[in-house]
Amino acid sequence: METHDVTIIGAGVVGNAIARELSKTTLRVLVVEKEADVAFGTSARNSGVVHSGIHYAPGSLRAKFAVQGNRMMQELCENLSVAYKRIGKLTVASTEHEMDKLHELKIQGEKNGVEGLQILNHTQMEQKQPGIAGLQALFSPTTGIINPIAFTIALGEHAHANGAQYRFLSEATSISQNPDGLYIINLKTPKGSETIHTRLIINCAGLHADAIARMTGYDEFTVYPCRGEYYVLDKRLSEELNLLIYPVPGAHSGGLGIHLTNTTEGNILIGPSNEYIEDPQDFSSTAEIMELLKAEGQALLPSLQTSDFIRSFAGLRPKLNPPSVGGFHDFVIHRQTIHPHVIHLLGIESPGLTASPAIALHVFEMVRDLIPFQMKMDWNPSFEQQNGIYRQPYPLSYYEDEVRLALLHKDPDFGTLICRCEEISKAEVHSAILRIFGPITLVGIKQRCRTMTGRCQGGFCLPRIISMLEQEFGHRADTQLYKGPQSPLFSGYLRGDGGPANV
Amino acid sequence: MCKPQWDVVVLGGGPAGLAAALAAEKAGADSVLLVERDNRLGGILVQCIHPGFGLHRFGKELTGPEYAHLDIQQVSKGKIQSMLNTFVLQISSQENHIDIRLMRTGIVETITTRSVVLAMGCRERTAGAISLAGPRPAGIYTAGAAQRLVNLQNILPGKNVVIAGSGDIGLIMARRMSLEGAKVHAVTEILPYAGGLARNLNQCLADFNIPLLLSTKVVHVYGQHRLEGVRIAPLNPQGTVIADAYQDIPCDTLLLSVGLIPENELSRRAGILMDSTTGGPLVDELCMTSVPGVFACGNALHVHDVADYVSEEADVAGKSAARFARCGHDPQELIPVSHGPQLRYALPQKIAPGSTTTLSFRVAKPLGRCQVEILQGGKRLYHKNHLRLIPSEMIRVSVEFHTAGAVEVLCEERP
Ligand SMILES: Cc1cc2nc3c(=O)[nH]c(=O)nc-3n(C[C@H](O)[C@H](O)[C@H](O)COP(=O)(O)OP(=O)(O)OC[C@H]3O[C@@H](n4cnc5c(N)ncnc54)[C@H](O)[C@@H]3O)c2cc1C
Ligand SMILES: Cc1cc2nc3c(=O)[nH]c(=O)nc-3n(C[C@H](O)[C@H](O)[C@H](O)COP(=O)(O)OP(=O)(O)OC[C@H]3O[C@@H](n4cnc5c(N)ncnc54)[C@H](O)[C@@H]3O)c2cc1C
Numbered sequence: 047m048e049t050h051d052v053t054i055i056g057a058g059v060v061g062n063a064i065a066r067e068l069s070k071t072t073l074r075v076l077v078v079e080k081e082a083d084v085a086f087g088t089s090a091r092n093s094g095v096v097h098s099g100i101h102y103a104p105g106s107l108r109a110k111f112a113v114q115g116n117r118m119m120q121e122l123c124e125n126l127s128v129a130y131k132r133i134g135k136l137t138v139a140s141t142e143h144e145m146d147k148l149h150e151l152k153i154q155g156e157k158n159g160v161e162g163l164q165i166l167n168h169t170q171m172e173q174k175q176p177g178i179a180g181l182q183a184l185f186s187p188t189t190g191i192i193n194p195i196a197f198t199i200a201l202g203e204h205a206h207a208n209g210a211q212y213r214f215l216s217e218a219t220s221i222s223q224n225p226d227g228l229y230i231i232n233l234k235t236p237k238g239s240e241t242i243h244t245r246l247i248i249n250c251a252g253l254h255a256d257a258i259a260r261m262t263g264y265d266e267f268t269v270y271p272c273r274g275e276y277y278v279l280d281k282r283l284s285e286e287l288n289l290l291i292y293p294v295p296g297a298h299s300g301g302l303g304i305h306l307t308n309t310t311e312g313n314i315l316i317g318p319s320n321e322y323i324e325d326p327q328d329f330s331s332t333a334e335i336m337e338l339l340k341a342e343g344q345a346l347l348p349s350l351q352t353s354d355f356i357r358s359f360a361g362l363r364p365k366l367n368p369p370s371v372g373g374f375h376d377f378v379i380h381r382q383t384i385h386p387h388v389i390h391l392l393g394i395e396s397p398g399l400t401a402s403p404a405i406a407l408h409v410f411e412m413v414r415d416l417i418p419f420q421m422k423m424d425w426n427p428s429f430e431q432q433n434g435i436y437r438q439p440y441p442l443s444y445y446e447d448e449v450r451l452a453l454l455h456k457d458p459d460f461g462t463l464i465c466r467c468e469e470i471s472k473a474e475v476h477s478a479i480l481r482i483f484g485p486i487t488l489v490g491i492k493q494r495c496r497t498m499t500g501r502c503q504g505g506f507c508l509p510r511i512i513s514m515l516e517q518e519f520g521h522r523a524d525t526q527l528y529k530g531p532q533s534p535l536f537s538g539y540l541r542g543d544g545g546p547a548n549v
Numbered sequence: 550m551c552k553p554q555w556d557v558v559v560l561g562g563g564p565a566g567l568a569a570a571l572a573a574e575k576a577g578a579d580s581v582l583l584v585e586r587d588n589r590l591g592g593i594l595v596q597c598i599h600p601g602f603g604l605h606r607f608g609k610e611l612t613g614p615e616y617a618h619l620d621i622q623q624v625s626k627g628k629i630q631s632m633l634n635t636f637v638l639q640i641s642s643q644e645n646h647i648d649i650r651l652m653r654t655g656i657v658e659t660i661t662t663r664s665v666v667l668a669m670g671c672r673e674r675t676a677g678a679i680s681l682a683g684p685r686p687a688g689i690y691t692a693g694a695a696q697r698l699v700n701l702q703n704i705l706p707g708k709n710v711v712i713a714g715s716g717d718i719g720l721i722m723a724r725r726m727s728l729e730g731a732k733v734h735a736v737t738e739i740l741p742y743a744g745g746l747a748r749n750l751n752q753c754l755a756d757f758n759i760p761l762l763l764s765t766k767v768v769h770v771y772g773q774h775r776l777e778g779v780r781i782a783p784l785n786p787q788g789t790v791i792a793d794a795y796q797d798i799p800c801d802t803l804l805l806s807v808g809l810i811p812e813n814e815l816s817r818r819a820g821i822l823m824d825s826t827t828g829g830p831l832v833d834e835l836c837m838t839s840v841p842g843v844f845a846c847g848n849a850l851h852v853h854d855v856a857d858y859v860s861e862e863a864d865v866a867g868k869s870a871a872r873f874a875r876c877g878h879d880p881q882e883l884i885p886v887s888h889g890p891q892l893r894y895a896l897p898q899k900i901a902p903g904s905t906t907t908l909s910f911r912v913a914k915p916l917g918r919c920q921v922e923i924l925q926g927g928k929r930l931y932h933k934n935h936l937r938l939i940p941s942e943m944i945r946v947s948v949e950f951h952t953a954g955a956v957e958v959l960c961e962e963r964p
Binding site: 356533 | 586634636638650652653654655656657672673674675676677678680681682683684685686687688690691693694697698699701702703704705706707708729731768769773774775790801810814817825828
């Protein structure tokens with residue numbers, strides 16, 4: 047029987063950050079994840095903003111962890127080779143009333159410990175972003191952007207490299223306790239059902255955290271999925287936006303309003319919308335919102351063309367307030383009296399990405415009170431430079447040629463092209479495939495090296511990645527997966543039994 | 550400054566690049582380099598294994614690879630050098646030459662040339678551009694990617710197929726998938742008329758009993774993991790969805806054939822002025838762009854449906870590039886070419902006075918009986934009556950322009 051000290055349910059940014067923190071200890075840590083890879087949930091579907099902490103009520107967990115997480119981000123991203131830029135943000139007031147709100151936000155931010163806040167007049171705003179509309183703005187210099195997918199993956203890979211185990215395609219379906227007090231988690235896996243034993247459970251199941259909580263009888267909260275849809279815009283436009291520009295949020299809004307967000311890779315996102323839905327699995331884009339985003343985009347960026355909308359996607363906020371109440375609920379991090387060895391994390395919506403490293407420290411302290419452990423002596427704060435693994439914050443095309451030339455000496459395939467839009471080399475794709483520590487899927491590759499994310503959306507690189515997988519990894523095309531075992535890419539081979547006739 | 554390494558560098562080894570390189574060599578360029586990112590020459594033709602090429606240029610019906618082969622043979626006979634598996638990262642115009650930054654296995658380098666021909670072809674529009682509602686399951690491919698998988702990689706994408714868009718690639722793939730045993734349930738088209746050529750409608754759809762649903766939009770896709778179906782709905786004459794008249798079609802594959810976009814990121818970054826209608830550079834009668842020494846042709850200039858015309862156009866670009874390398878170029882006052890409202894565009898956008906030029910143009914929507922006229926300074930130089938003109942068929946007319954008067958291309962319905 048498999049026994050673990052700590053089992054974390056959910057390999058999103060929160061679960062992975064906690065796993066990484068606990069991998070510093072002698073505890074045997076297991077992460078179970080229902081999907082095929084890390085970062086297949088909300089953590090890959092958000093704005094990627096490292097918030098400053100101005101928007102949250104003083105004294106709340108959201109305020110505390112956002113400010114603390116923001117301060118940790120720089121060093122963490124350097125250690126993990128993740129793209130992160132402190133580009134700053136303007137919250138813009140367009141009416142007298144909103145100007146009052148700006149001052150309130152500034153005071154609230156300062157109470158929360160946010161540094162460097164400044165009210166700017168229009169001239170000062172113009173200096174930050176030529177052509178900007180609005181009367182006044184609150185400038186928060188500590189707001190930044192991060193690649194949320196790379197961050198979530200790096201946390202997971204780092205935890206894994208330091209000994210945390212991961213089980214993918216393993217959905218927790220029920221929890222019970224044996225007479226010794228050990229918890230038994232039933233897992234639904236491709237093999238059917240399996241069980242594992244664990245001394246402690248940390249519920250980081252995001253949109254499903256309420257379902258996990260109910261498995262141990264904690265039914266205080268329901269998670270209400272609230273969808274945010276986006277469009278990704280062509281990089282052509284990256285220079286149009288110097289920093290983040292948000293409207294002043296409405297009083298009861300459950301989001302921060304539709305706006306443009308820079309990504310670390312130079313695309314611009316437009317979104318997110320804000321709509322409560324029923325199904326926590328429904329990451330659909332809708333016709334209405336796509337129309338709305340296109341119209342808003344055109345208004346915000348007049349030079350936008352239809353061909354600049356390269357992809358739509360949606361994320362779901364795990365809200366604890368029902369639609370009738372709206373707004374935001376604080377994060378809930380709870381231990382039940384009857385189950386002190388189960389820690390539930392509920393309602394980790396925005397700024398959950400920002401807060402995740404701080405949440406992990408907090409949960410680490412909770413675990414310290416529950417089971418004794420020692421710190422590992424050999425824990426490595428950054429990744430070992432592994433042979434054949436490219437791990438840099440950005441794809442190679444973002445660097446000067448000297449970087450590529452240096453790598454070319456080690457591996458000529460740093461000059462072999464696989465993705466034409468993002469100019470990703472074969473060596474980068476190869477390294478992404480090697481880094482996957484669960485089943486290999488196209489989405490897993492894409493999330494690690496940005497293939498299929500450019501303006502042609504895989505039209506060029508998909509057939510080439512398929513060949514690579516066949517020829518270099520021995521994965522027949524008819525077994526290749528898009529995002530999991532239920533999403534086969536193809537029906538099969540046409541003639542004979544295997545590979546390309548002669549490419 | 551030392552002498553540039555090359556007279557003419559051609560970017561892209563499709564039919565446009567091949568013909569341009571051959572023309573440049575023939576016109577006396579001392580050194581011609583053909584750069585291609587794929588592992589062989591031929592461009593998109595390599596995967597177009599159907600017949601329908603070459604009638605105009607070679608007087609016989611060839612498949613895509615056969616058509617390309619004829620040019621490739623010529624190229625290999627001469628002194629043109631080709632560089633395969635090589636990706637052009639950047640071009641930038643310097644004072645007396647042009648820099649080209651290249652990458653291939655083991656190498657990143659910058660080479661220099663006197664002139665450049667852009668022949669990078671085009672890419673397909675994707676789901677993002679057509680607001681496809683629903684989740685993002687496996688089984689949604691652009692028609693061109695599917696064509697490559699089937700024709701070059703021995704892979705059948707799926708067995709129950711719907712094709713969105715009636716462009717030629719979609720039509721060709723409808724037939725191809727049927728021949729491979731897949732069931733193609735429908736080809737949908739949001740416009741009230743088909744996007745592809747008439748012969749493809751007959752040979753690829755009608756002959757295989759595949760329904761073509763005009764004024765119909767794929768409004769939703771279903772399936773969390775692999776595609777399970779699509780919802781299609783008719784559009785009213787204003788182009789809005791008649792929501793309650795929808796129909797769901799179970800299928801595991803959706804192929805998108807929703808248009809092509811000239812591949813011009815390189816050109817844009819080099820500061821070349823673009824035409825927002827064609828998606829390609831603005832050019833003169835020599836196919837020269839706004840940056841002296843940089844020429845454009847083929848699908849990178851505007852989307853073509855007939856490869857023969859691509860070669861014809863590239864011939865002009867290649868010849869001009871060789872000439873530029875030898876003699877440079879005297880800037881002169883150019884005459885604008887404008888077009889009437891019935892036409893979507895007319896190319897080139899500017900011409901030199903006193904030149905004989907082939908104009909290419911397309912109607913914006915299908916027209917019945919109509920007359921095409923080309924005027925200079927108000928004087929009619931050409932006219933022709935047509936029974937029917939459709940947007941998918943490009944019209945090419947060669948005209949001698951004697952004066953410096955403005956040129957107009959007009960098309961009027963004559964019921
Ligand atoms: C539209 C939107 C925009 C946002 N923008 C920002 C932003 O700009 N900045 C910011 O800081 N935050 C932002 N957030 C919030 C942030 O994305 C989330 O707080 C964060 O990603 C939550 O991470 P998580 O690990 O809790 O959840 P997830 O990433 O959803 O991870 C939970 C994991 O648990 C797994 N799981 C669920 N049930 C089970 C089970 N039974 N068994 C096994 N595994 C299970 C899921 O598959 C999933 O992988 C945004 C959120 C949304 C929706
Ligand atoms: C499915 C389909 C069916 C068709 N059917 C017919 C038909 O029946 N009859 C007919 O006459 N015409 C047909 N056509 C049209 C014809 O094939 C095209 O118009 C023609 O191939 C365009 O030629 P091109 O050289 O401009 O572009 P392409 O053939 O696309 O060639 C462009 C080349 O440039 C290379 N390239 C691009 N960027 C770079 C870079 N940065 N560095 C290096 N290399 C680069 C590409 O790899 C490619 O090889 C069809 C087209 C398609 C797609």
